[in-house]
Amino acid sequence: MSDIRNSNPGGEDYEPQISASGVDAVGLAAGGSADPLPGEDKSYSQGQLVARRFFRHRAAVTSMIVLGIIIVVAFTSIGVGSIPGWWPKDYTLQYDKIGDGAPTWAYPFGQDTGGKDYFALVMRGTQFSLIIAFAVGIISTVVGTLIGALAGFYRGWLESILMRMTDVFIVIPLLVIAAVLGKTASGWGILGLALVLGLVTWTGLARLVRGEVLSLRERDFVLAAQAVGTSPWRIISRHVLPNAVGVIIVSATLSISSAILLETSLSFLGFGVQPPDTSLGTLISEYQAAFATRPWLFWWPGLMILTIALCVNFIGDGLRDAFDPRQNRTKD
């Protein structure tokens, strides 16, 4: 390992500076050791270090760009709500069919059996799936962090109750409780669905955060804060959680990718998004019988789910390596 270490003066989180050879994470295209070693006379803050490591992870950066393009296109092309987009065709209108509806220049994703523009439909499904996935990610992260932090910090009866509650949720297969709740909430629109999905996917994060907080609360800086009379709430929010932020951010990212798979699976089974709303999962379930005759109706939404989930997973991997680079030092 390199000897160049820029410590964070005074910080209790001493973080060794990583040499160029050790930075490239599990990404696909390793390399990039050409640029000079990070300035030896300059020190970096914790955030800067993390950002530098993240931007060296080529797969993660590529995924971020691809995901950004997908999000921008999905929201601007057909517009959101009453705001119109730049795509000239509407997803509700049936157009004259060209041939059997195979992809052409006018209809890049083809047309469905009734002549609707499939590009507009897929974009609408992508919008809905993305909204649900991000909402689920945020809700489950907030709930999981809160429960994990409370249980880990206060211990005692509160921890017993919260952790037994987590166990109860964990013992029910995720798809089962999500399907039961999704069926209940499917009448409440997509945000209702996102809410209930968020309320069942926090369990893993709660356990992780609790474990992290359990070890952090014994550290000296927490003791010091308690000694000067800091309130528990302030200790949690200012001293404990910022030190667990790596675990939380990585888990939040990965929960987005599992949320998109969960939502599309539920919609495929018929317990998720209900017509007239549409998501990538409902599109697949609607057109799966058409696979032999109109394969494009089947390929596009599936590829969209795959691309989004893959991008989010790679970003999560990049973040994990950026926050916790220990794993990449085995061989150097």
Next chain:
Amino acid sequence: MLKFILRRIGASALVLLGASLLVYVLTINSGDPLKDLRESNDPNRATLIAERIARMRLDDPWYERYWDWLKGVGGCFTGNCDLGVTVNGIDVATLTQQAASSTLRLVTVATLLAIFVGIALGILTAIRQYSGFDYTITFSAFLFFSLPVFWAATLLKEYAAIQYNNWIAVGQYAPWTIVIVAVLAAFVLQAVLGGTTKRRLITAAAVFGFVTVVLFVFNALDWWRNPMFGIGGVLLVSAAAGVLVTALVAGVRNRRALYAAFTTAVVGVAAYWLTAPFLVNQPSWLLLAGLFVVAVVVSVAIGAAWGGYARKQSMLVTGITGVITSLMVVADILIAHWASFLSVKSRPISTIGSQTPNFTGGFWEQVLDLGTQILLPTILLTLVSVASYSRYTRSSMLETLNQDYVRTARSKGLSEREVIVKHAFRNALIPITTIIAFDFAGIIGGAIITEQVFGWKGMGALFQDGLNAVDPAPVMAFFLVTGVAAVVMNLVADIAYAALDPRIRR
């Protein structure tokens, strides 16, 4: 230890109780159980509604219904399970028995396969970190756990099943296909085996030549339609497996273990030759299970007899070799029956159902039928789990390979095999056990989707139909099976944990 296990069982039972209450309440509130009747135009609608209300006891408060369900489940301990009735008045306990067998078969096969393949891939990628092989597996793993299962299932149906069925009707490879397959095999194996450039080239050339010759010979023999393996093949593969197992467990320099493995392979094949008439002509599951137990006992005994100073290791080696030899024997018989199976069922891999309805054929043809039906869902479930297991194993292995005790082991001159198998892998297994146990419930959940796509009438269908009809009994039956399976798996993980990590055995 016993106290620890009992305490875990008690805690799990309480958690299960709470979860069952939650699922029950959520299910009965998830919709209107009379919806389809309210919308029907049947003249005797009112009687039908009254009938259903009486059957589902909709007028009783929920806690009374839940309590009665709980009492029915409690009856399972005394041998008379009562899981209630469905909307149509069918007994759920019988339904569950039928459904659970096919689902648990699927899930068990997929889990076992995923554990073997996932852990093996994880170790290989950890040892060859940052190689082309590592990047390929890493990318595939990410791809597979980003894969929407229901979408991949349809692709698999089209490209694996239908195309294969079209191809097997002829059963001949075109020359250029053979070349492509050989090139791919050569490329993959040189990446896995690694070494210097020269060694890689030799590996690739050897694999390419071998695969090409074998495939052309198979074409000439029409092997894909009339496959055979033969007793010689069984012996060869079993002996090779013996060498491999010895190399992994004891090291080939341990001659006692090696000879013990060879003896096991020879004895196994001899036993096959002796029992073949019964096995092929009057088979039954009982006979197979009995012979398997005998095979394992005999193999371990051979290990004990040969062992000497390395008795424990030899017994492990011969035990594993014995299991592999038994599997090879069954594989040989199955392969020999493939031709007659094809004559009964000309499109072997079907995309619907867990078994072919009204299938006529002998015992071995029926086994083949079950196998070809389970093939696609298993591949699908396995792929997703393999992806996560291989990643967890890889990171866990990297963590342990970084530890000081591994460096110590290397510096005191242990062989690389001993360092990896005994020092790194054993310790890396500890976190993996937890994840596998944790994942089991997830696999059963994934089976809901797989079963729906492949048209199996399993637990998934039971759950889905029950939920659609707002009918708690089948949903609760599904929950009961998955919940108990999850608790049992966690218990197994706890015991494995204690075996792996002496610190928690107190």
